[in-house]
Each structure stands twice: as structure tokens, then as C-alpha cells.
Amino acid sequence: MNLKKLDDNLSVSPQLTVADVEEVASLGFKTLVANRPDAEEPGQPAMADLEAAARENGLEWVYLPVQSGNILDSDVDDFTPILKSAQKPILAFCRSGMRCTVLWALSNAPFIPADPLINRAREAGYDLSPLRPRLIQQASKGA
Secondary structure (H helix, E strand, O other): OOOEEOOOOEEEEOOOOHHHHHHHHHOOOOEEEEOOOOOOOOOOOOHHHHHHHHHHOOOEEEEOOOOOOOOOHHHHHHHHHHHHHOOOOEEEEOOOOHHHHHHHHHHHOOOOOHHHHHHHHHHOOOOOHHHHHHHHHHHOOOO
């Protein structure tokens, strides 16, 4: 597993396997968020299997699939309450962790300026600099 901590409440990861879920729980995560559509590519673990493993290991499971390269405002609107109300800490995953990072940044844009979000994502290995205009636009929507 290649976990990247974005803040005290959320870490992101590339695709997990069923075997990874036990380790996720042992690391103290309380909620597992899947941002990758089921069967997005051949060989990807089935979301039903990941959900079963999450529940067997005492994790809250949230399935919020988003399309790679096309994260909608409605996706952000669905992700933001998860950050607020899910048991923490949260681990979100997708194919590479990028979608989860974009959702995190857009959800936090009303509260945190664009540059600190971009810098934090960069420290975690994700380049959100092309997202700067959208982060600024999201910030203007207010909390």
C-alpha cells in the first residue's frame, strides 16, 4: 500500500486489494471510501469484495464512484459531507489516489486557499496546479 496523508482526517491511496483492508484497519483507519467505479478496468477487485472486507474489519464503507478526469460539482457536493461526518481517520482510494485528492481539495477550497491545498497535494505526490482556477472558483461558493 502507498498511503498519502493529506490532512489529519484524510489519507489517500491507489487501488487497494481485499488483502490490504485488514492492514488499513490495523493502521487505525475508521472509514474506507471508494472513489473508483466498479469494473473500471480488468483485474480490479470487485467493490462488493472490498466492502465485505471493510465491514469484516470494522470499517465504515462509503462507495462514491467518480469518473477519472471528469469530477463534477455534484461529486464534490457528495464527498464534502463524508469528510465532515464519517468516522475518522478516513482512507479514500481510487486508481492512483488523484481523484480522491481532487475531491479533498475541492471540498476544502471554501475554507483553505488554493495554494496551500496545491502545496499539500504536491507534498503527497499529486500535481493539482492545473486545478487552481477551479479551486478559486470553488472558494467563491463559500462554506
